[in-house]
Amino acid sequence: MKNNYSDVQVSPKGNQTTKITIFYFSGTGNSLWAARALARELGNTELISMVDWDINQRNIDSQLIGLVFPVHIWGVPKRVLEFLDQLQAMSPDYIFAVANNAGQVSNTLVQLHKVMKSKGLVLSSGWSIVMPSNYIPWGGPGSSEKQNELFAAARIKISDIVQEINRRVKKPVEKGPLWQRIVFTWLYKLSFPHVPEMDRKFWVDDRCNQCGLCVQLCPKKNITMLGEKLVWENHCEQCLACIQWCPQEALQYGKKTPAYSRYHHPEIKVKDLMK
Template identity: 30%
Template sequence: MIYCFSGNGNSLYVARLLAEGLGDSVKRIDRDCLLHSEKYDCAGGDVIWVFPIYSWGLPRPVKEFMKTVNISGARHFMVATCGDDIGLAHRQWRDIARSRGWNAIATFSVQMPNTYTLLPGFDVDSHEIEARKLEAAPERLRMIVSRIREGWRGDDVVKGSFPRFKSKIIYPQFMKHGINPARFRCDTSLCIKCGKCKAVCPVENITLVDGHPQWGDDCALCLGCYNVCPVHAVNYGNATLRKGQYRCPLI
């Protein structure tokens, strides 16, 4: 089983390629998983956890689902997508797996086009870098499939510089103070009422009022709503003004 959380399509693309290579199936981690995790219990075989890295840590829905779903007798693998590096996110994943008594075998990271645009100096990749990352991904995933099949043990991840600072200092601050759905806004003079923002939200946190999005309190800050808007009507305060948008073109 491949459990996948994805906001902008990178991790979903990776999960689908892994499923193809392993002959497995993909279950997306969504609101129903979080509310009724018992429906998704499983036993035996291999369980691969695929998700993006948020501020050098695990997305909240992934952590919540890992802590509540019941899985027995399985080998667990982590495949995390990132723009550049993951800090010590693989250790966070291993810590949760260990707390559940799971057999955590190996962790991997896969560089994919950047989706995070909320901090100064952070933006989507240039078209050249985006194309290069997308071109390199299939070969990287073929290697990961081979290692999963052989039961390779270890951590094949890019931690980057200052990984402890990123995952131990920045990530907790991000989780505590950095997720504020009240900052999302919609320019109704631009909005075409297409509803794409609501459709892509993995935690169903968006409702439409007179065709325009309204955000609830259960946000993962995946930025899917921002990136999918065809007229750039959605912004997160002023942080995304004059920033680019990205959504995986391969899904």
């Protein structure tokens, strides 16, 4: 990832009593884990789910606000883009973003910066952290050893991020190599309008016991139980919470997922996403 660090600006360090609010979007726990790790080191930080915010909005008086979210199809998830309209009313002095991804942040944070600018918002800094992939249509998350390596590297990166946030560093956002930003941005633009109906590839095998967990977990309330049959209603966000958290591993997507290991962050429990 390349940055023009000649553009880095450092403001006087804020004191430890400065209240911070981090809004996060998480389907399988990576972003929630990252948000918690940031909050632990920053101190005096409130974590708010963007999903919960949609139904429980209130006054936010933090002057420092963070956004933590996954990269979806090499870009910013629709929910995060929609949340920016809410961010306008909060008028924070410093906004940072952390985009978790499987190694291809591409143009995601640049896209976020541009969209925020169009809304009169300034993204002060933006960082990428690499986590195990949850995009099961393309494979599993890798071995436990590889996952642990990624977690360890992410902890180090988060500590570095916290130091920069404490110093109110303002610098260009992190981004992938040029080829990613060209090819993957094109794929994002091509795919983005069709994300809601991508749920057409979900199906259920005979292990389903109608527990209803997927129905409860879906952030878009896109899944309903009709009798003993699950129905996806074409409002999908591709967070993949439903397939990754299914206790029976009965949910599938396309032809290959029956052979792939499920993944959710080992330090996150399903109840953490249902508060």
